[in-house]
Amino acid sequence: MKKLSMVAAVGMLSLSAALAQHEGHGGHGMGTHGAPAQATTVVFRVAALHCQACVNVVQPALAKTAGVKSAKASFQEKTVVVTYEEGKTDVQALAQVIARTPSPMPKARFEPALLLMAHGVSDAKQAGRLSKALKGVKGVGRADVQSGVASVTFAGKPAVRLADLKAAAAKAGFMVMPLPAERAKPAGAHGQGHGAESGGHAGHQGHGH
Ligand SMILES: [Cu+2]
Numbered sequence: 001m002k003k004l005s006m007v008a009a010v011g012m013l014s015l016s017a018a019l020a021q022h023e024g025h026g027g028h029g030m031g032t033h034g035a036p037a038q039a040t041t042v043v044f045r046v047a048a049l050h051c052q053a054c055v056n057v058v059q060p061a062l063a064k065t066a067g068v069k070s071a072k073a074s075f076q077e078k079t080v081v082v083t084y085e086e087g088k089t090d091v092q093a094l095a096q097v098i099a100r101t102p103s104p105m106p107k108a109r110f111e112p113a114l115l116l117m118a119h120g121v122s123d124a125k126q127a128g129r130l131s132k133a134l135k136g137v138k139g140v141g142r143a144d145v146q147s148g149v150a151s152v153t154f155a156g157k158p159a160v161r162l163a164d165l166k167a168a169a170a171k172a173g174f175m176v177m178p179l180p181a182e183r184a185k186p187a188g189a190h191g192q193g194h195g196a197e198s199g200g201h202a203g204h205q206g207h208g209h
Pocket of ligand 1: 050
């Protein structure tokens with residue numbers, strides 16, 4: 001019986017794959033039943049992800065959240081990449097799960113910022129306008145726009161959806177979308193090396209009292 005249903009499931013999978021390939025041909029039943037909910041992947045920057053112990057608390061907290069399909073935290077990159085089903089959970093609720101997870105490090109708190117790619121921002125004035133538009137969404141705490149990336153934090157009830165942020169940006173003449181995970185690597189990785197080279201100057205400043 002178990003084997004039979006396995007075979008049936010595999011059959012269904014290859015059938016739907018075949019249907020997807022031949023989308024033009026009638027496609028009856030497509031999208032009416034068994035269609036997967038829209039999955040969205042977002043990236044949060046979490047500066048307080050210090051080590052593997054931090055990763056080991058954040059990932060399971062998200063994984064057991066309804067609507068979350070996968071969660072991958074990285075202390076090297078200070079990011080949490082979450083794939084979720086729209087309608088079951090959304091960005092502010094996910095941020096709250098991260099924020100409410102107790103850090104294993106003393107006195108540390110996970111303070112997630114949603115990273116969004118901002119299109120249509122070419123100068124500081126436009127960055128300011130987009131930032132203001134995002135801050136206008138009820139539930140958004142801070143919204144900073146730098147180098148084409150908007151960093152959004154949340155406050156209050158977990159009601160803000162990605163769609164709300166997109167709509168607010170669109171209304172102001174911009175477009176935001178989740179930052180692709182591969183673009184979320186911290187730019188500071190290069191900066192730190194540079195800082196070490198000119199460490200002599202930094203040292204002087206540090207003793208300047
Ligand atoms: Cu840690």
